[in-house]
Amino acid sequence: AQRVTQPEKLLSVFKGAPVELKCNYSYSGSPELFWYVQYSRQRLQLLLRHISRESIKGFTADLNKGETSFHLKKPFAQEEDSAMYYCALMGAQGGSEKLVFGKGTKLTVNP
């Protein structure tokens, strides 16, 4: 079964502090993993995908297959980073196309 777990429903940090949003997954094959961000009352936007190993808006995420994790990190949080963050998995087995989302973490960056 495919499952994505984001253990923190809420995360609050001060501006300039490091932030880590946790994501663990359960999948028997090799998954594709993504982070989506949803700013207040806006659409879900793709933030990061593990296949590209890129840094967007200062965020990075490394896939750790041993720990089945894909934590999202940023060394210095900014107030504009306040949003809902969703970790999502796409399983390649059986040609499935669906994204399985975690419950999301609401990040608040305080001034």
Added chain:
Amino acid sequence: EPEVTQTPSHQVTQMGQEVILRCVPISNHLYFYWYRQILGQKVEFLVSFYNNEISEKSEIFDDQFSVERPDGSNFTLKIRSTKLEDSAMYFCASSESGTAKANYGYTFGSGTRLTVV
């Protein structure tokens, strides 16, 4: 930047009524999806659509739901007889190709908030 467009942004309907949620995917995209998010809960997959047919659906997508691509641009989700528990934000998404799905995920619309009273 191309966008997925959803209308209406908010719809209120009475229980038992039929609703049609509309989506205009990005023009060169071939794969289309509906997801929903009940307030306070996770985003859940409903259905995927490719080559004018459903390619995958979840257990949520029962006989009350149907999807259609009536013309070259619109992609609709119909709920035949709405229930209170259908109240949710419904997101449409599209993707360019099979490879793009894995590499880039999807492009989501801004959602339609459906309220069943």
